[in-house]
Amino acid sequence: MTRKHFVFWTLAPATVVLASLALVSIAGAVWFSLMNRTLRSPDYEFVGAYNYLRLLRDSRFFNALQISAIWEIVTVTGTLALAIVLAVLVHETVKSPLRRNLICFAFLAPVLLPRVAAAFIWRFLYSPSLGLLNYLAGLLGLGPIEFLADPSIALLSVAVVDIWQWGLFFTVILVKLLETLPKDPIEAAMLDNASLWQIHAYVTLPMLKAPLISLVLVKAVESLRSFDLIFVMTGGGPGKATETLDLYAYQSGINLGGRVSYASAMSILLLIVTTIAFTIIWRAGKKWAG
Amino acid sequence: MTSRNFLLGTACLALLPAMALAQDAAECKGKVPTLNVIGQGMPSVTALDKFLPEFDEKWGTEVKITLLGENERRAKSRLDASTGAGAYQVLYIDEANLAEYATAGWVYPLADVVPADYDLADFRVDLANVSSYDGVQYFAPFVGGGDVMIYRKDILEEKGIAVPQTLDELVAAVKATTDPEAGIYGWTARGQRGSGMNVWRWTPFFRGLGGEWLDGDMPAFNSEKGVEATEVYMDLMSYGPPGVGTFNWSDSVEAFRGGQVALVIESDVFGPWMEDPEKSQVAGKVGYAPPPEPLPSAGWAHGWAVSTAGAKDDCTRAVAGDFVGWATSKDMEMRRLEAGIASDIGRTSTLQSEAFRAAVPQDYIDALLATGPRTSLLIMANPAWPEIGDTLGLALEELFTGTRTDIQGALDEAAFDAEDSLARVK
Secondary structure, eight states, X not given: OOHHHXXXXXXXXXXXXXXXXXXXXXXXXXXXXXXXXXXXXXXXXXOTTHHHHHHTTOHHHHHHHHHHHHHHHHHHHHHHHHHHHHHHHHHHHOOOHHHHHHHHHHHHHHHHSOHHXXXXXXXXXXXXXXXXXXXXXXXXXXXXXXXXXXXXXXXXXXXXXXXXXXXXXXXXXXXXHHHHSOSHHHHHXXXXXXXXXXXXXXIIHHHTHHHHHHHHHHHHHHHXXXXXXXXXXXXTOSTTTTOOHHHHHHIIIIISSOOHHHHHHXXXXXXXXXXXXXXXXXXXXXXXXX | OOHHHHHHHHHHHHHHHHHHHHHHHHHHTTTOOEEEEEEEOOHHHHTTGGGHHHHHHHHTOEEEEEEEOHHHHHHHHHHHHHTTOOOOSEEEEETTTHHHHHHHTOBOOHHHHSOGGGOGGGBOHHHHHHTEETTEEOSEEEEEEOEEEEEEHHHHHHHTOOOOOBHHHHHHHHHHHOBGGGTBEEEOOOOSOSTTTHXXXXXXXXXXXXXXXXXXXXXXXXXXXXXXXXXXHHHHHTTSOTTGXXXXXXXXXXXXXXXXXXXXXXXXXXXXXXXXXXXXXXTTSEEEEOOOBTOOEEOEEEEEEEBTTTOOSHHHHHHHHHHHHHHTSHHHHHHHHHTTOOSOOOBHHHHTSHHHXXXXXXXXXXXXXXXXXXXXXXXXXXXXXXXXXXXXXXXXXXXXXXXXXXXXXXXXXXXXXXXXXHHHHO
């Protein structure tokens, strides 16, 4: 058996299982989206593109689309920015391997917390009357701040929890990546009297371009699955201020009269939009890295 | 046929169900390895844990109770029943979705599955009414009731304010007791969206001020009365703790137990919660009274029912029905009272017991008795209610949190959506 055959036959079973699981559920969602199925009744009929056309007139759908886009941008940018700043800080200030490992271990803790647990902890921390953050704000003469009840900051407050979980995790990855970089280019830059931020901005971080693009994509995919965090912390509120598309699909399909077909149409549109967006980002990233 | 033979025959027929049940118990033991039950974290449900081995032993089964939050519990039950999945044999349902479950045939009538030994006639009349649809009782209520006004006796005394008897007096008392500098807020209420959340607490204001849900077949909650009720509700909320616009019932109750609130109208079940010295900073300082006139009391009940999709065969039905009867029985309520749980009472006999009188303050019992006649189902008794209530809840939450300010516009939009929901039910 050639190496090519070996690779093919070892990958084939997993690929078939994954493809069938994905295809069956997508085909099911497409089928449902063309019907008028609700959870209340076993009867349903073919309605063609009605659900898709109704979505185009649904202002709540467009609001959810907008919130999802803002959520993606804020959490991906925030996570990467926090990770880069902290990684450079740890790399430059903590030289003892033991201390560095201890810090990395502590930074891993948030991402190990189940999302729902993290959401409950932060919901309590954010409480305007009983929460620690408002107590500290009170000591500074600020507040009370309604982190989750004020529509203008609710989405940002939830995003902070996501960034806290993933930003610290990515910091650990970046610290380890910085340790693996060759020393020569950095020493050369130091001989040229480059400042610390110049070394990182023009030497080390460009050397990490490819892994950084991978991290952006991983986080972008992960951010699409933040349903549990938002659901527990705000339930999409106040009003519709934190209602992302997956949350609205859930509300439509399960809570609001169980309109499964309408929710399926929404999910299919979300799939199409994200596939297009990720293809564009992936290609742009490859071009930039190349 | 002689009348003696006739009476004998009738007696034998009457005994048949009991004989059938005895037969079931013998025949079905060990045939239902697992009984899956959906639950919500009410004290009556969590207290059941230590007694489960007793039931498991009786039927050779293992009862597994899945505890969920209110909204998740509703979603899970609906999904399991409507898709015919039937993963749960016992469903936890309430007044808000009873019409939907009964009309869809997702649960059995209670008398068809729960043995008569459990004395179904002993359920509190107000709760039995709420757990019935078209005169048929579908779930066994273990918690429920109506509303009660809960207030801080010490704060009202200090301010020289009498217990409010009317809505105007309530508004005045709320304003007079609010002192944010001292960390005291006159009022708290549910703001978070949901038919069982903000809509539930808003409804007595709406109905008390004369509002009606429907005008013929059309939604009418966007009427002048709806706007007026929302204005009063929002005025009171402006004297609430920070973040009240998204408070759920737990936030509201905890704010009161934390000593931050002077007055609240909540479900009467929370009365005993205020008297728990381990969890309440205001235990012993709390008074209870009926809601001020003209506010009615919102009747509600939570309980267990047997799922038609989950309990298809005779043995599963027998075990599930017996579980519902056992878990909501008189004996179980007395055991809970002995364990200090006085909040969840579903039986008339328990209400009349000495143990209950010893467990709660007398003015709480007086408030319950005075509120009873004003308690009824205030929500729209329609299968479309969960959908209509949730849509209305979203509109109210938007208003409460300042996302939008036009009350009439928000109610109009909710009513417009409700037209669709009602049409789909038809």
